[in-house]
Amino acid sequence: MKEMKNYLILSLTAMLIIVTISSCKKNDEQNANTPELTTIEVNSITFKSAKGGGIILNNGGSSIVKQGVCWSITENPTITNSYTVDEGEVSFDSNITGLNDETTYYVRSYATNETETGYGNQISFTTLKKITSSFNATIDGIPYNPTQLNRNIVMGIIQISALKGSQNMIIRIPEDFTIGSHPVSMIDYSVQYFPGNGKLFTSTSGSGTINIIEYDAQTGRIKATFSCTATDINTSNTVNITNGQFETTIN
Numbered sequence: 376m377k378e379m380k381n382y383l384i385l386s387l388t389a390m391l392i393i394v395t396i397s398s399c400k401k402n403d404e405q406n407a408n409t410p411e412l413t414t415i416e417v418n419s420i421t422f423k424s425a426k427g428g429g430i431i432l433n434n435g436g437s438s439i440v441k442q443g444v445c446w447s448i449t450e451n452p453t454i455t456n457s458y459t460v461d462e463g464e465v466s467f468d469s470n471i472t473g474l475n476d477e478t479t480y481y482v483r484s485y486a487t488n489e490t491e492t493g494y495g496n497q498i499s500f501t502t503l504k505k506i507t508s509s510f511n512a513t514i515d516g517i518p519y520n521p522t523q524l525n526r527n528i529v530m531g532i533i534q535i536s537a538l539k540g541s542q543n544m545i546i547r548i549p550e551d552f553t554i555g556s557h558p559v560s561m562i563d564y565s566v567q568y569f570p571g572n573g574k575l576f577t578s579t580s581g582s583g584t585i586n587i588i589e590y591d592a593q594t595g596r597i598k599a600t601f602s603c604t605a606t607d608i609n610t611s612n613t614v615n616i617t618n619g620q621f622e623t624t625i626n
Contacts, residue, residue: 407435410435410439411433411495412485414428415428417471417500420593421502423474423505424471424474426470427484427498428468429444429485434488438488442461442467444461446458447480448478449481450497451481451497453483453494476503480502506622513617516615521538521544522540523539532547532550533548533550545569547565547566548587554589556586558584559601566601566603568605568616574607576608576613577606583604586600586601587599597624597625
């Protein structure tokens with residue numbers, strides 16, 4: 376009876392050893408086939424986007440078919456969450472978009488080969504606070520408070536367009552602007568006013584100033600004041616634009 380008991384113990388022990396060895400071998404095979412990566416530090420963080428990326432250290436023995444970063448508001452994100460698909464043989468850059476402001480996100484790089492998906496180390500970052508845009512001015516003593524503010528860049532000139540019904544006021548500043556007060560002209564630092572009746576009033580050289588007070592390169596936030604006398608290009612009639620100010624983002 377004692378010999379039978381010892382035999383059963385030895386048999387169970389042997390089976391446990393076999394299962395353990397088999398499991399370790401399987402895990403080693405999985406690890407050997409899984410790509411290894413390093414996640415690049417997140418940068419260029421705004422209220423709605425950021426940039427990241429990764430470096431592939433080992434392809435796991437087969438060709439990489441997909442790579443990028445994945446992110447989530449919970450830890451250890453995977454490609455079941457939001458993710459990018461990026462190009463690059465060893466390293467790659469990623470644009471992380473569609474984010475909410477003032478929110479902490481967790482991001483990992485990933486790479487998928489023919490059999491496995493591997494993940495890099497986890498990095499966390501917090502998006503910035505969204506900036507509320509504002510714009511107002513006075514035209515010949517009448518307040519001009521637009522209902523829509525648009526921004527674009529055309530041939531190196533930033534255009535901030537403030538719409539109020541059929542009226543439009545456009546502030547134009549060069550993309551390489553500097554902090555400080557700048558005399559207006561008809562070209563780079565300029566103010567244009569469209570009353571909505573087919574006329575165009577525009578600033579002329581020396582008729583006023585645009586004063587750039589603040590600029591944050593990381594967020595793209597710009598704050599400025601302006602005033603000028605704008606002239607009708609056809610009739611030489613003028614309007615006085617005073618108390619102008621705007622705060623918005625230009626990225």
